[in-house]
Amino acid sequence: MEPPADAHITVRNLTMAYGDFIIQRDLNFTINRGDIFIIMGGSGCGKSTLMRHLVGLKAPRAGQVLYGGESYWDSDPAQQHHLKRRFGVMYQSGALWSSMTLAENIALLLEQYTDLGPEQIRRVATLKLALVGLRGFEDFYPAEISGGMQKRAGIARAMALDPEILFFDEPSAGLDPISAKNLDDLILELRESLGTTMVIVTHELASIFAIGSNSVFLDPETKTMITTGNPHTLLKECGNPKVRAFLTRGAA
Amino acid sequence: MRYHEGKQTIGNERNSIETGGMMEQARLIVTPGGNGLLFQLSGSWMLQGGVPDIDEALQRLRAAGVVKLVTFDCAAVSGWDSGLLTWLLALAEYCKEHGIRVDSSGLPAGVDRLLALARAVPARKGAQRTEGKRSLLSDVGNDAIDALRITGEFMDFFGETILALLKMLRGRAVYRRSDLWQIMQDAGVRALPIVSLVSFLVGLILAYVGSIQLQNFGAGIYVADLVGIAMIREMAAIMTGIIMAGRTGASYAAELGSMNVNEEIDAFQTCGFSPMEFLVLPRMLALMLMMPLLAVYADLMGILGGAVVAVAVLDLTWLEYFIQLTKAVSLADFFVGICMAVVFGNIVAVIGCLNGIRCGRNSQAVGMATTSAVVSAIVMIVIASAVLTVIFDVLGI
Numbered sequence: 001m002e003p004p005a006d007a008h009i010t011v012r013n014l015t016m017a018y019g020d021f022i023i024q025r026d027l028n029f030t031i032n033r034g035d036i037f038i039i040m041g042g043s044g045c046g047k048s049t050l051m052r053h054l055v056g057l058k059a060p061r062a063g064q065v066l067y068g069g070e071s072y073w074d075s076d077p078a079q080q081h082h083l084k085r086r087f088g089v090m091y092q093s094g095a096l097w098s099s100m101t102l103a104e105n106i107a108l109l110l111e112q113y114t115d116l117g118p119e120q121i122r123r124v125a126t127l128k129l130a131l132v133g134l135r136g137f138e139d140f141y142p143a144e145i146s147g148g149m150q151k152r153a154g155i156a157r158a159m160a161l162d163p164e165i166l167f168f169d170e171p172s173a174g175l176d177p178i179s180a181k182n183l184d185d186l187i188l189e190l191r192e193s194l195g196t197t198m199v200i201v202t203h204e205l206a207s208i209f210a211i212g213s214n215s216v217f218l219d220p221e222t223k224t225m226i227t228t229g230n231p232h233t234l235l236k237e238c239g240n241p242k243v244r245a246f247l248t249r250g251a252a
Numbered sequence: 253m254r255y256h257e258g259k260q261t262i263g264n265e266r267n268s269i270e271t272g273g274m275m276e277q278a279r280l281i282v283t284p285g286g287n288g289l290l291f292q293l294s295g296s297w298m299l300q301g302g303v304p305d306i307d308e309a310l311q312r313l314r315a316a317g318v319v320k321l322v323t324f325d326c327a328a329v330s331g332w333d334s335g336l337l338t339w340l341l342a343l344a345e346y347c348k349e350h351g352i353r354v355d356s357s358g359l360p361a362g363v364d365r366l367l368a369l370a371r372a373v374p375a376r377k378g379a380q381r382t383e384g385k386r387s388l389l390s391d392v393g394n395d396a397i398d399a400l401r402i403t404g405e406f407m408d409f410f411g412e413t414i415l416a417l418l419k420m421l422r423g424r425a426v427y428r429r430s431d432l433w434q435i436m437q438d439a440g441v442r443a444l445p446i447v448s449l450v451s452f453l454v455g456l457i458l459a460y461v462g463s464i465q466l467q468n469f470g471a472g473i474y475v476a477d478l479v480g481i482a483m484i485r486e487m488a489a490i491m492t493g494i495i496m497a498g499r500t501g502a503s504y505a506a507e508l509g510s511m512n513v514n515e516e517i518d519a520f521q522t523c524g525f526s527p528m529e530f531l532v533l534p535r536m537l538a539l540m541l542m543m544p545l546l547a548v549y550a551d552l553m554g555i556l557g558g559a560v561v562a563v564a565v566l567d568l569t570w571l572e573y574f575i576q577l578t579k580a581v582s583l584a585d586f587f588v589g590i591c592m593a594v595v596f597g598n599i600v601a602v603i604g605c606l607n608g609i610r611c612g613r614n615s616q617a618v619g620m621a622t623t624s625a626v627v628s629a630i631v632m633i634v635i636a637s638a639v640l641t642v643i644f645d646v647l648g649i
């Protein structure tokens with residue numbers, strides 16, 4: 001079975017576990033090129049864990065993760081490295097390198113993977129920080145800025161190399177409504193202009209409906225996914241009470 | 253009527269201390285009726301005052317034979333908080349397990365709503381950890397398996413560092429030169445004061461203890477041989493190794509450990525930087541280069557310490573001491589010392605980084621990683637020095 005032509009990431013029969021503790025099993029879904037793909041589910045259901053599998057940090061217990069037909073865990077290290085270059089990841093905790101300033105965090109990637117000179121690199125770093133509303137904080141260390149700012153700086157670093165796929169783990173948690181709205185605009189803009197595929201873990205209903213074009217819903221009790229599809233369609237058509245409750249804040 | 257026959261009061265001894273009459277004692281009266289039980293609660297059911305033990309109530313339930321329904325009468329309850337809730341929650345869990353219906357209409361307003369909230373999300377299956385009873389034999393077995401696994405991990409890790417080192421020699425490893433410079437400075441120059449102090453004193457002690465014995469034979473001059481050979485062959489390297497384990501190895505473990513907690517190491521990985529090349533290699537390189545230099549410095553300080561004793565206690569002159577020293581110590585001794593220092597530097601760096609990178613994801617784990625880095629580095633240094641001494645002895649160096 002070949003994945004469809006515009007499939008960017010295909011997850012097949014994925015089972016995730018920490019030791020003997022199964023987190024989720026038999027996940028099957030497809031993320032298409034240019035999708036803004038939302039991973040939804042209650043707290044602790046394994047969203048961050050799923051993201052760690054998608055970015056190649058954790059090997060699946062069973063099943064496969066395919067990128068345009070290539071399986072990450074069946075590739076050789078050179079190929080894996082090549083695949084990873086196409087990802088940008090923002091972690092739930094920001095995960096900025098604490099011994100470097102914000103500009104250096106971004107510059108490190110540019111120094112390594114582009115031929116730009118120091119002057120240009122500095123300008124790109126400033127641009128990326130400006131995009132997330134952090135102009136002027138280039139020379140601050142991660143410990144010197146607030147939690148929400150660290151999140152945004154993490155997003156700026158994830159975007160440093162204009163990757164094909166961006167992974168954000170709860171980007172808007174801890175942001176004020178205006179910054180969260182700006183972030184949604186930025187995400188939509190990146191998809192429009194660069195055609196970036198986005199995989200986003202989020203609980204913000206407003207965001208989910210504003211930007212999501214596809215999604216998967218994980219259930220902690222049955223330990224598998226309930227459904228996948230456009231959040232608007234799910235809201236209208238999905239009969240599952242858990243999904244409806246999630247998408248309506250428990251109102252229905 | 254038989255209604256009052258089974259009446260029994262379960263008091264609460266803990267509550268016997270008078271609380272100034274402010275709080276009434278929590279009391280429970282259990283009365284059977286039909287195929288159900290009526291729990292009559294009275295007094296103050298607060299955590300502060302203490303509530304009756306749940307086991308007593310459960311015992312009553314069990315003793316009552318077939319019970320289908322549990323009802324409550326709380327008219328006399330004067331106050332309640334989580335004390336009542338926890339008690340009820342345990343009772344409700346028991347009833348659910350045994351198919352007993354709980355009629356919560358008699359509970360104070362709000363209690364049943366809070367109870368419903370507490371029970372809304374069922375306990376995650378498989379999430380609760382059960383500590384089974386373990387025997388001594390299985391403990392020993394598990395420890396042995398752990399020890400094997402840790403040794404395996406160390407070997408893996410060591411192999412990877414060697415690969416990274418080879419990659420660096422071919423100019424392909426990715427790390428920041430400025431990092432290396434910074435780390436070298438920290439492991440080198442900044443360690444000088446403590447290395448000076450410790451090795452000076454070790455030289456002094458060696459000379460002093462030795463001089464007492466040597467003076468008995470009128471052979472005081474040989475204190476130079478004693479201090480020189482001991483310091484240059486072994487002591488300088490071992491002492492600096494131990495100092496660096498406590499100073500630098502611990503800091504590597506803590507630094508990499510908290511980077512791990514903060515997902516920074518994951519971030520390196522997904523950005524295509526190998527943590528091995530980017531983080532471990534510069535640290536290993538720095539210690540392998542700095543340790544021999546520190547050991548040579550420690551040699552000098554130790555010899556100086558010995559000289560002070562030789563001059564002050566044994567009435568030798570500085571010149572006599574140094575001439576005797578140059579006669580006693582050969583270049584081979586010096587080579588042995590340097591060799592040990594390189595090995596110890598490697599041990600401290602690799603064990604420090606290994607513990608940091610394999611550290612768990614919480615702050616307690618960082619503490620444990622640091623402790624384990626220092627302890628295992630010191631143990632390994634002592635073992636390695638013993639092994640090396642034997643090897644050099646066999647080789648006749």
Ligand SMILES: Nc1ncnc2c1ncn2[C@@H]1O[C@H](COP(=O)(O)OP(=O)(O)OP(=O)(O)O)[C@@H](O)[C@H]1O
Binds near residue numbers: 042046092
């Ligand atoms: N390192 C680990 N070892 C063992 N179990 C883990 C580990 N990390 C996470 N878990 C377990 O995996 C489950 C899913 O964790 P995960 O972090 O993926 O949740 P999440 O869906 O991202 O939650 P949240 O929305 O709160 O971030 C949790 O039940 C947690 O107990």
Ligand SMILES: [Mg+2]
Binds near residue numbers: 092
């Ligand atoms: Mg998470």
